[in-house]
Amino acid sequence: MSAVDFKHIEERVGRIHMMQRLGIQTDHVNDQIGQGYAYINFENIGWMYKLLEIILHGTFLYKRGQRNAVDMQVTHHDIPLPHLPDAFDGYTILHLSDLHLDYKPAIYEALIKRLGDVAYDLCVITGDYRRSTFGPFEACMEIMTEVRKHIRDPVYGILGNHDFIEMLDLFETMDLPILMNETVPIERDGDVIYLAGVDDPHFYLADNLEKALADVPPEAVKILLSHSPELYQEAAYSGCDVMFSGHTHGGQVCLPGGKPVIVNARCPRTLCSGPWRFKQMTGYTSRGIGASGLDVRFNCPPELVLHRLKKVQRAE
Ligand SMILES: [Fe+2]
Secondary structure (H helix, E strand, O other), X not given: XXXXXXXXXXXXXXXXXXXXXXXXXXXXXXXXXOOOOOOEOHHHOHHHHHHHHHHHHHOOOHHHHHHHHOOOEEEEEEEEEOOOOHHHOOOEEEEEOOOOOXXXXXXXXXXXXXHOOOOOOEEEEOOOOOOXXXXXXXXXXXXXXXXXXXXXXXXXXXXXXXXXXXHHHHHHHOOOOEOXXXXXXXEEOOEEEEEEEOOOOOOOOOOOHHHHOOOOOOOXXXXXXXXXXXXXXXXXHOOOOEEEEOOOHHHOEEEOOOEEOOOOOOXXXXXXXXXXXXXXXXXXXXXXXXXXXXXXXXXXXXXXXXXXXXXXXXXX
């Protein structure tokens, strides 16, 4: 394992943030009972997935589920915004989430193939790059370095509950800035909107919207990246116009019609997959790219989301 430059991470995110995250990483990552907003850490209950695997093999459904998991779709989603600056009318944002890259090569190979099919102005990644919630992350980061070659600039990411804070330096080396309760201006033809990103709000409770939005003009368009949609109320009441999330995989295993069996998020189910709205804020929770637990999906295909910002007349 390569040496981690903790001094650099401390300078980057602050001592308190780093110490809190490192402490929780050490205390709880391989627990089966939850921490933060997680009731149960499903990823860490190996016997449950072994049992599910046996059942799927017995019913001849496993291979079908694996085929579904690489059937990567491109979803188009329009976001109407009354106060969008003119230069951003039609601006497209590619949204990737929950890559879990070090699981099955077939999944990231399908992602790389799909990345060649899409055109966009900005790419955002809403966390969970690694398969496991603990242990080595080097293999995952090697694959991410390869995937990054197929993503056009500019690209920004955030960390999810599967990601360690020690991964930050490796993201820097692949020129993928990670927003750790930070905001960056996005400029186009003299106009500007703001992209904010928070650290994982689901397991680590490491989000800090106050810090992230401290220097953003209140009237500006603000797009927030939050790994889990569980932050929806805080985000809306902080004045965010848009929120992109993932984490739920849209359920990953759903009933016919796309109704999830389990969503693993402590918020209304309507916010756990696809487009949604809360107060003035438009949200989208991606079904994600990868799989966790088992490399299968049912009635819930993986997706790359192409969001398009649209300027609309303000309602009277
Ligand atoms: Fe997650």
